[in-house]
Amino acid sequence: MTLALVGILVTATLRAATPLLLAALGGIFSERSGVVNIALEGIMLVSSFVAVWANFVTGSWVVGILGGVVAGVLYSGLHAVASIRFKADQTVSGVALNLAAVGLTEFLLNRVWGQGGGSPAVNRVPDLFGLNLFVYVAFALALVAHWALFKTSWGLRLRAVGEHPLAADTVGVNVAKMRYWGVLLSGALAGLAGASLSIGLLSRFVHGMTAGKGFIALAAVIFGKWNPLGAIAATLLFGVSESLGTIFQTLGVTAIPTQFFGMAPYFLTMLALAGFVGRSTAPAASGVPYEKAH
Amino acid sequence: MLKLTGITKRFGSLVANDSIDLEVRQGEIHALLGENGAGKSTLMNILYGLYTPDAGTIEWKGKPVKIEGPGHAIELGIGMVHQHFMLIPVFTVAENIVLGMEPGGVALDMKQANQRVREISTQFGLEVDPEDKIQSISVGQQQRVEILKALYRGAELLILDEPTAVLTPQEVVELGKIMKNLVAQGRTIIIITHKLKEVLHLADRVSVIRRGRKITTVEAQGKTEAELANLMVGRDVELKVEKQESHPTLPVLEVNHLSAKNDRGLDAVKDVSFQVRAGEIVGIAGVDGNGQSELIASITGLRKPTSGTVKVNGRDLTAHSPKQVRDAGVGHIPEDRQRRGLVLDFSIAENAALGDHRKFTRFGLLNYGKMTDLAERIVKTFDVRPPRPDYVARSLSGGNQQKVIVGREIMRDPNLLIAVQPTRGLDVGAIEFIHRRLVAERDSGKAVLLVSLELDEVMNLADRILVMYKGQIVAEVTGHEATEENLGLMMAGGGGARG
């Protein structure tokens, strides 16, 4: 009985952690390059829609994933241009994109399928040994991300640009280019995260389905100290809190009202952040637009 | 080797460089001398590709070039060591040096990088450990890393921007040796500075820049400081402030066995005790980073000391809030005028009330009339330009911003005036003015505590000088006894025990 329970806990946690991990990796790349990306939530939402749409049109989940990633890159491109080219306040730009995403997806939902609640079902990305493909992809990408950030020249330059862009500029590193890398990569990863939600864990798009996961991913970035391995740990923790509801339901415990399980991930996030003074380890130039002298 | 002809650069309506000609010979050490704001940094930034000139040509090794950016300048063989180091604190020495020109293919080969750094470090006699993190090495070592950065990229011409700002007199001599060594290995050096002594110590030739124009180029050999100062400013300069003997009376500030930690949790102030009496100026001399900032922060309430006491006029103010310290009659001209001294987006009038804003009220509401009155008085007495209390502080020049702060603090009529780097970044005229005001405060019976990284300023103004080294007061000398040699020695940790 307990082994089965542990099995359920593990699978539920991994499933819950996957979109968070993918989005968190995106957040890490963006912030490491110096651009705060609060728009992860919006990017995820838009991508989860496009993934379903592309899947619906072609009947292929491969195209669906591709669609999600491309949508993520394009949507994050808006944030990139606003933050890097126009030096906009990155928090405001991110929030704007989040709000627009809600409207955009609702509008498109109406246009494509004529209904407001959600899309029809599509082919789901298949499972492998009981776990969805996305789970394996997420954890593999985390390891790749760690290598890229800390063991390559590209990663060194990316981090330099997030710590001290002026210093990097004076040795000839193209600050804007590296930051575009950071933000667009975060868009691709958030796109993957969105796709994992709509065609990996579920098999349709539901209005507002991200429900704050993009922000929890941001908390995981901070909690994990802007390190992909740390993000793995953090998202697993948050994944546990999300899957608690399932666990208790399986156990047949009804004393705790469902709303409290709903609250759990958010509450845990607050607790984790409060207990963690992570500010001093953020990339030093994160959130500050870079002005090139001329 | 290098020839600049007719270089002109404008920023809006300000002409920073006005048709400047400059010629630098191969293998020489050429000083670019000028006051703060004269345009020397702009000129060198153009040479390094950070700015594009509006007019003029650059000839490098006989061929005309257009320098597209720092990357291009580096390719040409021009390297720059900036005044504010361009180093990434959380990276190691080697990572900083190889950034942008990393060994290995896609994967970064740090072993090779570290090896390479050790090689050039020995070749040029600039000792550093490639695996140290920048945030944990000394300022002098950081400067060596900056120089190595340029050398790693094959720089033949090195531009050093105010290199001695952070060094003790002995370290300046060290730097001189390093520079001579580099020249012996075939390099050419341009050094930007406003310090007359350095020019005489280090340079072969000097080009003087004043208000964007090049005045002249002369041999450094045989010149005096006064001559150079005259060239730099265009008139005879009072290098020393006229002051009478001081007649100190009772102690106003008493610091006893004060200790404090810095932001990283390390001991910054170690068991410091001293007094400042009414009617005297006490100067604290020392190289940047020896605890002066933390000491002042502990006295003014911006930092909690770990032990010891601070008393002003007998009142115990240890670990009190900045508000309580100010209310006790302490004025503070802070080290960082833009980050601490002013709210840049407030008007001059609103800034005049900063710190005492609760006193500018009527029936509980703010009294802007009263603020403006004070601002008008400050603007008039301290010659702030433009003389408009409604102007936003951000639109003032650095010198005028500083005058607003100095004016505000002095007009509060404090018993103790703490001035930290009060003339940093100011032109000679403003410096003279503020020096005279500080002496005037002292003559009217106030206690003045001066902290400055400019040794000349401290020697000029202070009646008593305390030398701070690694968090402790290692020496105390009177203004008369102080010489650059003995002070310099103590600032570096050698020589004299407490007097």
Place this chain on the structure above:
Amino acid sequence: MHVAKESGLSKAIRDAVEAITVPVLATILGLIVGTVFILLAGKDPVQAYIAFAQAVAGTPRAFGETLVSTIPLIFTGLAVSLAFRSGLFNIGVEGQYLVAQIASVVVGYAIKMPATWPPFIAGMLHVTLAVSAGALAGAAWAGIVGLLKALRGVHEVINSIMLNYIALFLCGWLLNNYLRASSGQASSHAVQPTAALTQGLIEGSRLHTGLWIALAAALVVWVILWKTPAGYEIRSVGLAPGAAEYAGISVAKNTVLAMALSGALAGLAGAVQTLGVNRKFFETTAFVGYGFDGIAVALVGRNHPLGVILAALLFGALARGGPQMQAAAGVPKAVIYIVQGTVIFFVAAEGIWRFLKNRKLKAEVKSA
């Protein structure tokens, strides 16, 4: 030396015009983008905009309803702009609004004014109590965020959003277990008549006396920010925390204070809307949206109470006209969200760009 002073009025007018240009431009751009989407939807923009105009101000009743939509936006716009002034981003207005709704319903329902009292007095008192309860609830909810930022340095955006979701679940649970009118009902008990805000300020519409409270709140915010020492402190912490600390102003205290005040305004939004329009708490699984709209209102209104009122009117009109555009011209009301997002986007990008352009000029001048 005579120091010249520019006439206060002409300077005020100059400032106002300068402040309006960017938001107006951004709004126009937003409307253009909206038009594009209307066309994408295959609908006729002209028909859409006529329907829009009629819905907003075609009749007195319509205008009254537009004002009804505007009132909560004034409060939430003030809330967000006050927080912005102290350097904080209060994106938690949605959650603060929810808890304030519950609080005002509880006080509005559970307290029964003595029947012998003249209705006017009883009404004034009850409304005051209920509204205050809402404001306090909002202040407390936001205060948590302020405290966590002041004490633990946690970014207020993430915490605010977390509290939004927590509030959603919490209020659902409270409704379920304590406040349901009767099982199966999707709402709470109604508030007592004495706690309701009188409607009908404009014949035939639901426009209620909350309008006066909103305008008064704007005035109070203006006075606080620019006429009191507390406001001086809040603004200096927002503009230059280092200088504020140097001047003896407690950054921590003002962080909490500003968030609490902001939350109180958000709470007023919830309380006034409940007492003026809903008169009870309706079950909900989604955010009402006034909080997010408040961000747009604050940005377009340049964080100034007067600007906020005008911007609130704009967005109130959008909210009122949007559904009508759908009904009359078949345009999906999601277009409104797109317009809003676009307007904020352009206001943020444009404003900061200009500001930085000026700063760069000054920096270059000084570093030469």
